Amino acid sequence: xxxxxxxxxxxxxxxxxxxxxSFGAGMSRLAYTSEDKAxxxxxxxxxxxxxxxxxIDAIGNIFARREGTEPELPAVAFGSHLDTVINGGEFDGxxxxxxxxxxxxxxxxxxxxxxxxxxxxVFECEESSRFNIATLGSKVxxxxxxxxxxxxVRDFQGRAISEIFSEFGxxxxxxxxxxxxxxxxxxxxxxxxxxxxxxxxxxxxxGVVSAIAAPHRFSVRVQGQAQHSGTTAMKYRHDALCAAAQxxxxxxxxxxxxAVNGVVATAGNCTVKPGVMNxxxxxxxxxxxxRGIDLAxxxxxxxxxxxxxxxxxxxxxxxxxIKQLAFDEPCALDGRLIKLIAQKAAAxxxxxxxxxxxxxxxxxxxxxxxxxxxxxxxxxxxISHNPAEFSSWSDIANGVNLLKSVVLETAERV
Numbered sequence: 001x002x003x004x005x006x007x008x009x010x011x012x013x014x015x016x017x018x019x020x021x022s023f024g025a026g027m028s029r030l031a032y033t034s035e036d037k038a039x040x041x042x043x044x045x046x047x048x049x050x051x052x053x054x055x056i057d058a059i060g061n062i063f064a065r066r067e068g069t070e071p072e073l074p075a076v077a078f079g080s081h082l083d084t085v086i087n088g089g090e091f092d093g094x095x096x097x098x099x100x101x102x103x104x105x106x107x108x109x110x111x112x113x114x115x116x117x118x119x120x121x122v123f124e125c126e127e128s129s130r131f132n133i134a135t136l137g138s139k140v141x142x143x144x145x146x147x148x149x150x151x152x153v154r155d156f157q158g159r160a161i162s163e164i165f166s167e168f169g170x171x172x173x174x175x176x177x178x179x180x181x182x183x184x185x186x187x188x189x190x191x192x193x194x195x196x197x198x199x200x201x202x203x204x205x206x207g208v209v210s211a212i213a214a215p216h217r218f219s220v221r222v223q224g225q226a227q228h229s230g231t232t233a234m235k236y237r238h239d240a241l242c243a244a245a246q247x248x249x250x251x252x253x254x255x256x257x258x259a260v261n262g263v264v265a266t267a268g269n270c271t272v273k274p275g276v277m278n279x280x281x282x283x284x285x286x287x288x289x290x291r292g293i294d295l296a297x298x299x300x301x302x303x304x305x306x307x308x309x310x311x312x313x314x315x316x317x318x319x320x321x322i323k324q325l326a327f328d329e330p331c332a333l334d335g336r337l338i339k340l341i342a343q344k345a346a347a348x349x350x351x352x353x354x355x356x357x358x359x360x361x362x363x364x365x366x367x368x369x370x371x372x373x374x375x376x377x378x379x380x381x382x383i384s385h386n387p388a389e390f391s392s393w394s395d396i397a398n399g400v401n402l403l404k405s406v407v408l409e410t411a412e413r414v
Contacts, residue, residue, distance in 0.1 A: 001110050003400050005393060008102040011046065015039050015082065015098065016090050026087040026387030031125035031136070032060070032168045039082050043097065043122065050105050052120070058177035059140040060124035060170055066104055068117040068411065074186040076114075076411045077370075078103075078403065079121030081137075081362065085129040089389020091379070091396075096191040097122050099400040103407060114411035116186060123362040130155045132287065132325050134215065137178075138362035142369060146176045185370040187337060187410050190363040191403045192374060193391050197382025198355060205398050206345045206352040207376030208338055212364040213262065213293040213357060214328035216302055219285055220247060220309065221321040226274060226282025237280050241272050243316045244284035250308035251288055254301050261297035264358065265290045265305070293330045293356045331364045337373035337406075344405040350398055359384075375399055375406075 018039045020028040029035045040062065044054050047064040054064045065075070080096025100120040107114070124137035131153050139145035151172065153161040162172045194200070199207050224240030248267040255265035269287040290305070292298030309320050338354065345352040357374060366372050377399040380390040 001106065003102050003106045003397060003404065004109070005397050007105065008098060008396070008400070009393065011098050011101065012090065012094070014042060015094060018042065023086050027084045027090055028086050028088065029082065029084045030086065030130045031083040031127065032130070032164050036083055037168065040122070043082065043101075046101060047120070050101065050108060052104065057141065057180070058170065059137050059175045060168065061137045061141055061178060062122035062124075064101075064120040066107075066114075066118040068114045070115050071117055073116045074184045074370075075117040075119040076187055076189075076407050077119040077121055077183070077185045078189040078191070078407060079123065080190050080192060081123050081126035083125055083127050085127050085385045087387055088385050089383075089387060091193050091389055091391050092195065092384050093126055093192070095193055095377070095391070095396065095399070099191050099396070099403060102400055103404045106404065112408070114408065116411040116413070118407065118411060119185070121188075126362055128217075128326070131161060132156075132217065134326060134360055135328075135362050135365060138365040140175055140178045141180055142365040143179045143181055144365060146179075147173060150175070181369060183369055186413065187334070187371045187373070188363065188366045189337070189372075189403060189406060190361055190374045191399050192361060192376055193379040193384060193389070194376040194382065195359045195379055195384035198353065199376060199378035200380055200382055202353070203351075204353045205350045205378070205395065206402060208341045208345065208352050208354045209333055209357045209374035209376060210338060210354050211293050211332045211356045212330060212361055212367075212374070213291045214330040214360050214364055215326055216290045216298060216328070217288065217326040218290075219287050219323045219325060220244070221323065222247070222284045222286070222318050223321070224282050224284075224316070224318045225280070227280040229278045229280050232280060238317045239280050240284040240318060241270075241281035243312055243318045244270055244286055246312050246316070247286060247309055247320075250312065251305055254304045254308065255290075257304070258292075258297060258301045261292065261294060262356065262358075263290070263292040263298055263301045265301065287325070291358065291360070293358075295329055298330070328360060328364065331367045333363070333367060333373050334371035337371055340409060341373055341375060341402070341406055344409065345402055348398075348402060348405060350402065375403055
C-alpha cells in the first residue's frame, strides 16, 4: 500500500504554520528558538500518537523508535531536520522528517511489523543560519564537535550560545553526553529535496546520492584605514571594502577555475565598518563558503584563495585575518544502499539518476557510524533556501513511497 498523502499534507501544514514572520516572506524557524521548540513539541506529540517511543539527547536531537519483532537487532534509521534558514522554503529538511513519520503511520495502518526496529531521527540545528555552524546536532552526536569548540560561539545577533541553550533546556557543558559512536543502526537514510536543478531540468523523478560535498567555511577580516572620504586623495587610501570586493571576485575566479573538480565558492556576507557614506571603510569582514566533493581538490582551491588574498594585501596595503568557521570532509555514501535504492526506484517505475549532492547534510556525518544513503526528489527550478522553494506532491509521494520500500527491505535483512 502507498502512503496517505492527504494525511502528510496536513502534517506539513501543521508544522509550517509555526514560523517567525518577523523575518518576512518564507519560513524562518531557526534552531533553538521558540518556533523551533513549538514545532518539535508538535512533532513529538504526533510521534507518540503513532505509538513511537521518543527520547531526546543532550544536544536536542530527537529519536522516535518503533520496535521490531527482534528489538535487539540494529535498527533501520531515517530522518533529517525541522529547522530552516531565514526566509527559507517549506520542504528543505522537513520532508525527510514528516515523510519518515508518514512511512511509520502507513505501516501502522497496514498492520505491518518489521523484524528490525525503525528509528526516526530529527537532528537539531542542521542549518548554519544562526551560528555559522551547520549540522550541529549530528556533529555532536558523531563526535565531531564538542564543548570546547562551542563554548564561545555567538549567534548572528551576538547572543551567547550558552544562554540560548539554557533557554532551550540544554546545558552546554553537558552536550557531549549526546556523543554516540555506536548507535546500533543497520543503516541510515535521508530523504531530501535536491536543492539543485538537475532532476527538475532533466525531468528525472529520483536522485540516488553517490557522495556529499562538504564545506570549508572561513571569514576574512580586512583591516584598512578609515579616513575622510572628501579629504583623502585616492592614492593615499587603504580602503578595506575595495580590498574585500577584490577578494570576492578572486574567490569566484578560483571556484570557476576548479569547477571541473566540483568546487564551488560563495562570499555570502560582507560587514563594513564604520559603514557610513563619508568615511573610507576601515574594516570589512567576509563570510566565505567553499565546497567540493573531493577533499584534496577543495583544499587546493582554498590554498589558491589564500594566495590571492596575500597578493591583494600587498597591492592595497591592507591586512587580512583569516578565521576558520567550519571544516567538514566530503564523503562517499554506501554502495550497497545506493544499489538498493536504484533497484527499488526501478521496481516502482521511477526514473532515477545516480548523482552527488552539492549541499551538505546530516547524513555525511552519520556515514562515519553506519552505512548511509540519501534519496533526492526534484525541487522546482532547483530553488532552495528561498520562499519560492517548491516540490510537487506527486514527487513527494514518490520519494516517501521509495523510502518506505527501501526501509522495509532493509528492516527484514538478515
